[in-house]
Amino acid sequence: MTAESGNHYRERVSDLLRWASVALTPLSAILLALLLLSALLLAAGREPVSTLWAIAVSAFGSIGGLTETLTRMTPLLLCALAAGIPAKAGLFNIGGEGQLYCGAIGATAIVIYMPGLPHSLTIPAMVLAAMTAGALWAAIPGILRGALKVNEVLVSLMLNYVAVYLVEHLVHGPWKDSSALGWPYSLSFPGWAVLPTLGNSNVHLGLLFGLVATCLVYFLIKYTVWGFSIRVIESSQRTAYYSAIRVTSYLVILMALGGAMAGLAGLGEVSVIQGRLKSGISPGYGYTGFLVAWLARKNLLAMVFVSFVVGGFYSGADALQLTAGLPAATVDIFMGLVFLAFLVDEYLRTRSEAGKRLRVV
Amino acid sequence: MSLDTVAWGTFIMTVCAGAIQSGTPVGFAALGETICERTGVINLGLEGIMLVGALTGVIVQVEMGNTTLALCAAGVAATLLSGIHAFMVVVLNSNQIVSGIAVSILGTGISSFFGRSYVGVRFDGIPKHGIPGLRSIPFIGEVVFQQDLLVYLALVMALAVWFLLYRTRVGLQMRAIGEDPRIAYEQGVPVRRLRIIAILLGGFLAGIGGAYLSLAYTQVWAERMTSGQGIIAVGLVIVAGWRPLSALLAAYIFGGLTVLHPNLQALGTTASPFLVKMLPYLITLLALIVSTLKYEKRGQGLPAALMRQFLPGRS
16 A cells, blocks of 8 residues: 555545534534433423433334424424524624525515415425525624624614514514414415425425525535635635735625525425414424534534424424424523533633643644 | 693603613613623623513512512522623633523523513502602603612613723723733733623622512513613613713613603504604614714724633643
8 A cells, every 4th residue: 555545545535524523513512402301301300211212212113203393393404504604704684584584584475475476486486485585584684783883783683573563563563364263373374385295295385495595505515616715714814905805795695595495494394384374373393404414513414414303303292292292492401402512522622632632733 | 732742841850860771781781791792792692681580670670579689589590690691601601692692592592481470460669759759850850860779880880880891900900801811910900700790790790680670660561571772771882982970871871762652642643553663773773883983083992802712821
């Protein structure tokens, strides 16, 4: 074996190890969080092992459970992209929730205002409208950040509440369906405005959109000049500025692109899951998506895996809510714990890496 | 005097009185966050921390019927939760925004999980005694002197925080580590300890704010009842330029906007309730933009080390 091929081999191994560590971080964090959650369930008077086992079985143990998991994974993956794409340039988009609601508004607007559209064009128009609405909503913190240096964290967070009230206003007021027996619902979507689904399940086209978008953005960032500029911006905005990279427009575009993804999540929820616009269409997918993106260490491909696991927890806990009265808030607690465990994990890793470096030097 | 002027007079008076009352929860949280951000730590977990405070207050009030105890318990529970943020941010040197969001989600989940059996339960809230003698002054008496004790406590707190930050040695040290932790550390200031204290103090005040919301303002527990007030508190601290007295004032203005809607209805307007409910968020947002522009221009106000991590051992 020549020295060159030996190096090549070693590179491969270190690549593999890096991949393993990317995959292992969320796993060890999830395990640690499961331990903490068990303690909490015990405190609330529930038997933790059987509860968690039941969640796992109903999420991954049957075809029906798996399709429900994939259904829940879809908005999570899209919202993770909403946070993860801007994160590639070091931006925080915590507005996935609001952008999801705006996407839902956009999609519903097509159904309400363009009933004369040929049926085959309705869904493409809805996709376009949902993406545009989400992108515009996300562009607000993007522009404010890029042009005026306003903290995008707070702006995107506050816009979530504004978007939720906007939906409430629409379904209580102008878009309220008179045939909904007084419920604050929009009209229910006709069959041609429902995204195609897989067989009888709720797994819909949105999942495919999410997977394709993940791969597209992954390659864009990894192999194009455009992506290189983004990586420069992430490591140093100053360097980017002096390299004549138009930082502001990159920041706005990345935020808008992220918002478009969350908008797609809104489209899926409103078109397939609910079949109409109403309030409370998302149990916090936007926030969980942000956590998923970080859990995947901003690695786009890892987000697919993490959102699948987290989607499983959603679907399993949901099933147990019906059969065993497990509160829906368990998912929130679990997500918070996973995340804190992840931060602990991250700390231990950087410490051990720093230790290794010291030993080498 | 025409009926219209009378109606407008009552409108202004009830909005002003309501502004003080409904601004008090955010005010408490914003005061705590002012201390916290002055030391260079932003706490986005306030939303969840307020919720835990609100629920703990309700549980103790319902089970024991002791308001003082309920408030203390709320403060302690909130302090415990903010302790997680302190541990993550100061000890483990984690990203402040990420840790804050995690704490926020955790607090929201915990409060919904344990609060299920308390939804809609009735209890005796905090009574409005007001200040005898002064309470009968027209207008001012009704707006200012017919409130409950905690409203006045918030005012005292604002003065106390001001005193702490600007008139004590610890306060000077806190402001110093918010500007440049390294130099402060080299001067012998215990940077990490002070940051932990500031985060815990901020959590305690946010817990009191949450408990005020459930015990005095709504007098009932509901899931996610803070509806973004924790985030608003963080925003108001920036709008107020990290000054405690301005933070409380900003909270009152926010409070005034939140009570606009029911009072507008009384005036006979037909504005959409949801669009009016949006106003406080939009105006806080606008104020945030304006104040950021101001700081950018003058380069003052913002603690220079805000959101920066600090490890004593490394440069």
